[in-house]
Amino acid sequence: MTELKLHIGHPGLTLLHRAGLAGLWMTLKQIEQEIPPEKRPGFLTWELTPRQVQLFWQGNDFEVIDWLLKESFQL
Structure with missing residues (x-):
């Protein structure tokens, strides 16, 4: 299983991030x-x-991220 953790307090994040x-x-x-x-x-x-x-998620990273982007932006 793949895991991606994003925390708003991470020091590397800009205001845009x-x-x-x-x-x-x-x-x-x-x-x-x-x-x-x-x-x-x-x-x-x-x-x-x-x-x-x-x-x-499990499996192909590209497939998951591609789906998420398309759902997010209705591309």
Whole structure:
């Protein structure tokens, strides 16, 4: 299982990164209500806290990230 953890307090994040992370948080919250994990590629799941986004998936990284970008931006 692959895991990606993004924390808003990370010292390397700029204000633009933090805004992007907030957008990702809101996007994941909406997807959570619309698409069950078994219908997401790689059984993509996540944990959301007020300061952190943690993504988990299995399988092909490109497939999961590509799907997430397309869902996020409706490309």
